[in-house]
Amino acid sequence: MENIRFLDTTLRDGEQTPGVALTKEDKLAIARKLDELGVHIIEAGSAITSEGERESIRAIAAEGLSADICSYCRIMQPDIDYALACDVDSIHLVAPVSDLHIRVKLKKDREAVMQMAIETTEYARDHGLIVELSGEDASRADLDFLKSIYQAGIEAGAERLCFCDTVGMLIPEKTEAIFKDLAASLKIPVSIHCHDDFGLGTANTVAALRAGAGEAHVTINGIGERAGNTSLEEVVMILEWLYKYDTGIKTTELFKTSRLVSRLTGIPVAPNKSLVGGNAFSHEAGIHVHGLLADTSTYEPIRPEILGRERKIVMGKHAGKSSVSLAIKEMGYDIQDSHLNEILKRVKELGDFGKHVTDADLQSIAETVLNIQCNSRVKLEDFTVVSGNRVTPTASVKLKVDGQEVVQAGIGDGPVDATIQCIKKAVAGVGDIQLEEYHVDAITGGTDALVEVLVKLSKDGRMITSRGTRTDIIMASVEAMLNGINRLIQAESSDRIKE
Template sequence: MVLFENVRFLDTTLRDGEQTPGVALTCEEKLWIARKLDEMGVHIIEAGSAITSEGERNAIRGITAEGLDSEICSYCRIMKQDVDYALECDVDSIHLVAPVSDLHINVKLKKDRQAVREMSTSVIEYAKDHGLIVEFSGEDASRADFDFLKSLYQDGIDAGADRLCYCDTVGMLVPEKTEAIFSELSSECSVPVSIHCHDDFGLSVSNTIAALKAGAGEAHMTINGIGERAGNTSLEEVVMILEWLYDHRTGIKSEEIYKTSRLVSRLTGIPVAINKSLVGGNAFTHEAGIHVHGLLADTSTYEPLKPEVLGRERKIVLGKHAGKSSVTLALKELGLEVDDSQLNEILTRVKEIGDHGKHVTDSDLQTIADTVLNIYRESRVKLKDFTIVSGNQVMPTASVRITVDGEEVVEADIGDGPVDAVVKGIRKAVSGIGDVQLEEYHVDAITGGTDALVEVRVKLSKDGKMVSSRGARTDIITASVEAVINAINQLMN
């Protein structure tokens, strides 16, 4: 038996996915998603349920009018009225859903099995007479009497159904049972059988793969696995499992997966979990030094596939777990080259921020690197240390110890605050080689989302020459000292 022969994908993001609490897509938003699904190569797009409202019908009409390659489908109950509304929208097919568990038949529909049988065959025949492709679906099939389900499916085939669907409506299947069910259904039914899973127990992807292995011809899924309660089967996971773990070519353009995931997340307002496989924010993000060291040698050491396959990029996050390899790779991405001593200093500062429970963004690293590179340039003035005394009842006082052209100088001064005091102390210490004036002082948080690092920017002048410099540290006073010392060295060179 050939695994996954002629497998097709039905995406129900626009129907089951939109049933996620709080989600309501406009006509234009539905069209944007439908275009992207079509571009990806999805075989069938369940565009909505035409019976829902006039707005829903307008959205479905807009999608069918687009002339997409994908088959466009509308969800229908086993009622002719639903089919009529679907016909108004000019869809290619209907997903005709009949309750098949006694719980759903008796409690929800308030009918009996025979009524469901008669309603189903009547509506299938009606839809076929009007030229529609019919996928006949058993709702809550995993809690239904299997013999009744099979006999209902056969009635559906006899009435003209083109495809059948087994719905695990509340996620009750396990892979072993799924495989047994679909082995039997695929061998006994003369039309393709689909699998539609929900993720209440976290098994929707596993059950979908098990069904496809056992002969299912189609899988129903949503982008990012969105849907009611715990959601539906995640399309991106099933596609990439088939492609990479079973070496089956699905026909889906995987490089469009991440863009589609982002689009759906943005339009629905449902964030993707940061640790979600393949499309989550951390899926191709690395911090630990040992991992990044391996990546530098061969990316496959800690990545099962290249991020470019999904239209993504690799990210290196710097924090307290960062090592030299992490920093080297991140600096390389920024186009910066450093020597060993500069690298050690940058790493020390990165870990200092990491110890505050923060991560270093690209802009953080750029500022840190620029600051360190300025420090390591040929400098006439070098800081040895400084001390600040400040409090409610104490005038802020700073003492500084620096070297000027190799000679140690110690000075102290007072100021309106600790920063003012230390800057005055530095200016006094270098007065022997020039009168330095502080023209501007500005402190700001680094853009990029971290509040652990501050950037101090200063403008200093001497004899009509003005320079700008900056310092970046977790401590505002240290950052100010660095900025001033860097600027002085620029003025003196």
């Protein structure tokens, strides 16, 4: 592999993704970022499409970028005239080469297509454009005819050629054989342009480059028609890290570019997308996080910083002590093993309910657990709540107060109120505790949101704010009440000792 170049067609083939329409400002922003990455050729669009498209292409061409600015053209003179009016450096001149496309789409024969390709190549060259002559649907074309049209294009002045796997029919073995043949029989560079209909776009592109292709057509995030095109970030990182080839691409900007294109096109990147997906450097399983703490290469093929990314530790049912401990320490908390075990238990409980634990969830859980004292005088044994349209909300609670079992029942305006009234009656023996304020927040959105209950309790003029964090609002309320009660009792005991 030598002198490999990249033609990025995010702004042309990528924009042909159903539902995507980029403004001139969007296209300029993406073009600038592609140029910063070090892409050699930017296919800025197809000048024949519309006046708005031409305005965008002209704006990109006038930007003074280092990359060669290119327009897609059919083998028709008006397409080339429109491209010339946009002041582009080169054209991607596409000639249908499979008998299916020639007969069905163009309703012509091979000789007519050959003549059209020669004439338009000559016309473009006579007007100062660099021509990359492309064989559309080349993977289903007769190889001898394809080579003859390439050879005619070279004689007409084409400086680059392109082999298009238009509907993703190539396999790596066939790609390698084809490009070894083309590289040996043709005197100018041949590009590879793949689509991902069978998920082989990247594999076929890399196979072509290893077999002698001089250029790869790619898009950011692999966007494009149907299943998309070959992904720039995948090809670059495969060449850089697996084949040790220096592409010249600024890899630390790949993730930012991916996010920019995703935002402007409105196409989200799949979480499991290689390299730039949200989960590519996220870890949940405890054994993996434990290995990462010892050496990040245990479960990461490359460091996320290479792509301009950061590592993420995700909390869920697969989390282990290592991941929870690391995340808690990053929040600035110093925790004991007893606290860690309780936090881990709650994280796993949420995971078992199918919930992803966010940073905000974890912080709330940690703050709740850290406020629960190990020597609590009031502990929950059990509680039951009955409520409904025609039923007065009723609750019963069983607590251990100073080691003695206490059972209370009561009613309220709702299930939460009924439960709180029961708790207040059950702890009456240790003091008259008043609920001054009650507040509920959902930490995250959705019907399965983690609920944080804040209560303000008072006893003999002393005021304490406490919290409870659960997916169940009643359980969160019970936790907040008992946490606050125990802290009030402990504070009172501390005052007595000082006296």
